[in-house]
Amino acid sequence: MSMMEIELPLLSDMPTIHDPHYDFEAYLDRYNLVLKPSIIDTLQINITKLCNQACRHCHVDASPKRTEQMNETTLRQILQILAKNEEIKNVDITGGAPELNPFFDWFVIEAKKLNKHIMVRHNLTVTFDGNPVTGESKRYLPEFFAEHNVEVISSLPYYQEYFTDKQRGKGVFSKSIESILLLNKVGYGTEDSSLHLNLVYNPAGAFLPASQQSLEADFKKELWQQYGIRFNNLYTITNMPIHRFRDNLIRHGGYNDYMEKLVNAFNPVAALGIMCRTIISVGYDGTLYDCDFNQMLEMEIQNGVKKTVFNFDYKKMLNRSILFGSHCFGCTAGTGSSCGGATV
Amino acid sequence: MNYYESADLKRFAEVGKFRKDLMDKFFDYYNSVTGVDGALTKREKALIALAVSVAKQCPYCIDAYTQACLESGANPDQMTEAIHVAAAMEAGMTLVHGVQMQNVLERMDA
Numbered sequence: 001m002s003m004m005e006i007e008l009p010l011l012s013d014m015p016t017i018h019d020p021h022y023d024f025e026a027y028l029d030r031y032n033l034v035l036k037p038s039i040i041d042t043l044q045i046n047i048t049k050l051c052n053q054a055c056r057h058c059h060v061d062a063s064p065k066r067t068e069q070m071n072e073t074t075l076r077q078i079l080q081i082l083a084k085n086e087e088i089k090n091v092d093i094t095g096g097a098p099e100l101n102p103f104f105d106w107f108v109i110e111a112k113k114l115n116k117h118i119m120v121r122h123n124l125t126v127t128f129d130g131n132p133v134t135g136e137s138k139r140y141l142p143e144f145f146a147e148h149n150v151e152v153i154s155s156l157p158y159y160q161e162y163f164t165d166k167q168r169g170k171g172v173f174s175k176s177i178e179s180i181l182l183l184n185k186v187g188y189g190t191e192d193s194s195l196h197l198n199l200v201y202n203p204a205g206a207f208l209p210a211s212q213q214s215l216e217a218d219f220k221k222e223l224w225q226q227y228g229i230r231f232n233n234l235y236t237i238t239n240m241p242i243h244r245f246r247d248n249l250i251r252h253g254g255y256n257d258y259m260e261k262l263v264n265a266f267n268p269v270a271a272l273g274i275m276c277r278t279i280i281s282v283g284y285d286g287t288l289y290d291c292d293f294n295q296m297l298e299m300e301i302q303n304g305v306k307k308t309v310f311n312f313d314y315k316k317m318l319n320r321s322i323l324f325g326s327h328c329f330g331c332t333a334g335t336g337s338s339c340g341g342a343t344v
Numbered sequence: 345m346n347y348y349e350s351a352d353l354k355r356f357a358e359v360g361k362f363r364k365d366l367m368d369k370f371f372d373y374y375n376s377v378t379g380v381d382g383a384l385t386k387r388e389k390a391l392i393a394l395a396v397s398v399a400k401q402c403p404y405c406i407d408a409y410t411q412a413c414l415e416s417g418a419n420p421d422q423m424t425e426a427i428h429v430a431a432a433m434e435a436g437m438t439l440v441h442g443v444q445m446q447n448v449l450e451r452m453d454a
Contacts, residue, residue, distance in 0.1 A: 160419060203414065210387070210417030218417060 017297050019326040022259045027332075028324070031268040035277060037318050040085075042279040044092040044292060044339065045070070045078060047101040049284065052129040055155075055168045057202060057245045059296050062096040064132035074286040075107050077309045082114050085314050092279070092339065094121040094292065099138055100131055112148050119151045124179035125172055142179075146186040146195055153235070153339075154180070155200045159222040163204035180229050189230040197230075200341075202237045206249060206258040208265060208334050209236035212342040235341030238262070240293050240330040262329035270336025273343030276322050282309060290322045292339070293330075299323045353404045387416035394423060395430035 028035060047070040051062035082088055091111050098104055098120060111118055122141070130137045145152055156176055157167045164173035180197070183189065189197040199219060203209055216234035223229040239245050241258060249255040276290040280301075288307040289295035301307040303320055336343030360367030378389050390412040397405030413423050 158419065160421070162420060205414065207411055207414045210415055214385070214387070215417050 017299065017325040017327070019259070022263055022326040022329060024324045024326055024328040024332075027263070027266050027329075028271070031271070033268055033271055035271065035274065035322060035324075037320060037322065038277045040088060040278065040280055040314065040317055042090040042092055043078065043082065043088055043282060044094060044279050045282040046094050046096070046284055046292060046295060047075070047098050047104065047107070048096040050100045050133065051096040051123065052100070052126050052132045053097070053123060053169055053172065055244075056248060057167055057239050059240050059243050059245065059293060060096060061243050061296070066096065068096075068284045069101050070103070070284040070286075072103055074284075074309060075103050077286065078282065079107075079110050079114065081309060081312050082111060082116055087314065088116070090117045090119060092119045092121070097123050097126040099126055099141060100133075105144065108144075108148055108150060117151065118148065119153055120145065122152050122154050124154045124156070124176040127179045127182065128175050142182045142186045142188070145183070146188065149194060151196045151198070152183060152188060153198045153200060155202070156180075156219075157202055157204050159219045159226075167202075167204045177227050177229065180223075180231070181227070184228075184230055189232055191232075196232045198233045198235055199231050200235045200237055202239055206239070206254045206261070208261065209238060209337075209342075212236040212335065233341070235339075236335075236337070237339075237341065238330045238333055238337035240327050242293060242327050243296055259326070259329070262333045265333035266329060267332055267334060267336060267344065270334065270342075270344045271332040273336055273338065274328070274331045275338035275340070275343075276331075279339075280317055286310060288312070288317070293327055294323055294325070297325065297327070299325065348403050350403075350407060353408060356404075385416070387413070387418050390416045391418055391422060391426040395426040398427045399430040399434060 046060070049060055049062045049066035049068040050064070051058075051060075051066065052064060054063035082091065093104070093108070095101070099122065101107075108118055108120070122145070126138050127141045128139070130139075144150075154176070155168070156173075157164045161173040164176065165171065168176075180189075183197050186195070187193045188195040201209060201215055201219070209215065212234060215236060219234050220231070223231070241249065241255070241262070246255065249258050276294075279291065281289040281292050281295045283289060283295050286309040287295075288301045288309065289299060290301060301317075301320055301323070303316065305311070307317070307320075331337050331343075334342075357367070357371070378386075378393060380386065382389075384392075390409055393405065394409040394413050397409050410423070413426075
């Protein structure tokens with residue numbers, strides 16, 4: 001079926017998860033792709049929906065008004081899973097702004113004791129803004145990250161102010177630059193350092209990212225020349241047609257155009273590298289999902305009973321069937337998209 | 345219905361309904377020129393194409409190449425400079441004909 005044959009739906013009729021006009025599993029069938037988990041080497045845990053920012057494209061709908069927090073019992077259970085399962089080598093901590101969970105520092109220290117590689121999805125501005133609820137300062141974060149050899153992964157939608165502030169809010173670009181300079185100062189981002197700072201680009205609108213390699217070269221050149229900033233890698237991520245970004249597309253009449261763009265750019269090679277084949281995503285209440293996007297759409301891993309960190313079984317998780325929806329076209333378009341950037 | 349419908353851009357290939365061989369040759373050529381990095385990058389080509397689109401005032405092309413510029417990593421500053429190049433060229437091409445006017449003035453001893 002070509003996109004020309006698709007009869008476009010009325011916006012009010014559009015289902016959130018399985019839109020029959022954009023049937024992901026039909027595309028997998030067409031290319032004879034059976035996507036099963038290959039390994040589980042990463043637990044990506046979403047420990048809070050609280051954030052000091054409220055970005056236009058946030059798939060979590062995070063903001064200063066959100067109250068969801070992972071509690072200590074759940075975090076302790078995750079530490080037990082990490083201790084028992086050597087195959088899980090990476091802990092990817094996300095949110096919201098994960099540093100706004102009251103157990104964040106303790107959890108990083110404990111997970112590090114288990115010799116796990118820790119990645120933090122750090123929004124840069126929280127260092128200056130602090131906790132929007134309690135007012136607690138977060139100025140110590142660069143030193144804390146360095147002390148515990150945390151890999152810092154930070155969103156910077158563009159190397160200029162316009163696209164960045166348009167997407168993440170007024171003043172975010174200049175604050176982000178100051179924050180990266182602090183990370184550079186404690187050793188992040190230089191080639192001979194073990195402290196890795198990776199930046200994340202996502203398009204400032206309903207279009208696909210340019211090639212990761214060319215954008216990384218642009219970012220490195222411009223950020224160095226303009227601000228004396230260094231970083232390791234740039235990850236390009238496609239905007240997912242869910243939640244806040246999807247709502248904006250529908251409001252401006254661009255939802256179907258964007259979905260068509262994603263579907264027309266379906267790349268079977270990129271599909272083979274999608275992140276749900278190697279990670280498990282954990283919600284703030286301990287529920288397990290195939291990825292952070294499925295988590296936000298409440299597509300829980302089931303296999304008979306609801307799966308949580310409290311009944312986690314590595315082998316069962318490895319043999320599970322991944323749940324797909326129309327949003328998955330976002331991960332398979334062009335050169336692919338994952339939390340680690342392009343997949344091709 | 346308008347003469348220009350944005351949805352018609354997706355029907356471009358239908359021009360090959362008759363003499364498909366000619367349209368195939370065109371698309372082959374077109375994609376070889378615009379769709380790959382060469383001595384010029386895809387981004388540079390997209391910026392040139394955007395400038396030409398605006399100068400020639402083709403709404404389909406402006407739509408397509410605004411998107412192509414963004415998807416090749418260009419930013420609004422670069423895109424705006426590109427269309428200023430087109431505008432400056434148009435102005436220059438108009439003004440340079442002033443020499444023709446001068447020639448006529450001289451010939452008429454005016």
